Amino acid sequence: MNDLKTASTFQDSAPTEASVRRRSLIAACSAHAVHDGLTDVIYVLLPIWQAQFSISYAMVGLLRGSYSGMMAGFQLLASRMARRWGRERMLIGGTALAGIAYLIAGQAGSLAVLLIALLLGGLGASTQHPLASSIVADTYEAGGGVKEALSQYNFAGDIGKTLIPGLVGLLLVVVSWQASVTLMGLLGLAAAGLLWWLIPTRIEPASDKKKAGKTITGNGSASGLRALLLTGTLDSAVRMGFLTFLPFLLKSKGAGTAGIGLALSLLFVGGAFGKLFCGYLGARIGMMKTVWLTESATSLLIVLAVWLPLVGMMAMLPLLGLALNGTSSVLYGVVPELAAAGKREQTFALFYTGTIGGGALAPILFGRLGDVAGIPFAAITLATILLFTLPLSWWVQKALDE
Helix, strand or coil: HHHHHHHHHHHHHHHHHHHHHHHHHHHHHHHHHHHHHHHHHHHHHHHHHHHHHHHCHHHHHHHHHHHHHHHHHHHHHHHHHHHHCCHHHHHHHHHHHHHHHHHHHHHHHHHHHHHHHHHHHHHCCCCCCHHHHHHHHHHHHHCCCHHHHHHHHHHHHHHHHHHHHHHHHHHHHHHHHHHHHHHHHHHHHHHHHHHHCCCCHHHHHHHHHHHHCCCCCCCHHHHHHHHHHHHHHHHHHHHHHHHHHHHHHHHCCCCCCCHHHHHHHHHHHHHHHHHHHHHHHHHHCCHHHHHHHHHHHHHHHHHHHHHHCCCHHHHHHHHHHHHHHHHHHHHHHHHHHCCCCCCHHHHHHHHHHHHHHHHHHHHHHHHHHHHHHHHHHHHHHHHHCCCHHHHHHHHHHHHCCC
16 A cells, blocks of 8 residues: 555656756756847847947957856856855846846947946846756756756757847847847846746755755866866857957958848857757767867868858858857766766856856957957967867866776
8 A cells, every 4th residue: 555655656746857857947948048149149239339339349359258257257156146045036137137238238328338238238147057057957967868958958048049149130120229139138038037937946955956865976077177167268269259250250241230140140050059969979979079070170160261252151150150169068068077076056157157258358359369460360360279179178088087
């Protein structure tokens, strides 16, 4: 009788566990899609802001870097605050703040107000990566499939990068940039409401995870984590630097506002499938082989993007996006394996701080290089720097094999 009761209880609880996992993944993917879309729509707006405010490439890089810099700088703090206030509240609040920031940006009549709005947006966005990714890792570790779930989470981010910049590129043909940005602010607020309804509260208490006794921890390799952090930082710096230059490179080849939006959508479509595909590929052939494949291809394709005419460049952008964004999915999947016991959320926050911090500095530094030597030279320099990730990935693999 007791056995039957136990079996019945297990059957009743199993769908609940599956529901928690499913809702957690959907919530994390939704947050990633909206936040990444709001982050990367800035690339479509940069040429417009440059013309309106008459600013240099270095100042363009500062606008882009201000958002990313705040996002990187406050991720560790967001992770710590989540322990007190809860991941659910922090993620919802950050999403709402990003939406409010875009509402402010839509009313900006000066460069100073726009810069303040972007700083606020980056502050709100700082909650998303460490908290949403740790939600996915925590809910999927007991049943397995963490790497695959993180690949889906990363794939969702690029869906947002594909749809939102493309939508804004089309909107800019018929409405002002202020109206388009205001609509993005309303989208952020709507996403916060969706997360409030969607995120299951069962993922919050840390005590439940301790009682479960099924926590899978990494090997805590400090040297491997440093190498992984540097690999991710260089990869992110090149990606953010190139994406900052891409609209201007397209403009120099004759692309208009709608064409730039379409080009970014093509790039991010490739990136979305790259993150999904490379995440699974990394689980099959290993991190190092995948990184060598994607980073070598990215370096070559960036050089081709500089020299190809507009039609040829547009045609190869999906492939470039696949390689450019695919690496990050592999690197994210390695973080739990190198995290020390009980340090997963902090390790995710540290990793995202380094990678997004590199992405924040790159537009400023290489924007200055673009002012001095031209955008083509700056892009080729980025392609060269990316090759340093190859020996670093070997070091990461060595730590994983220990």
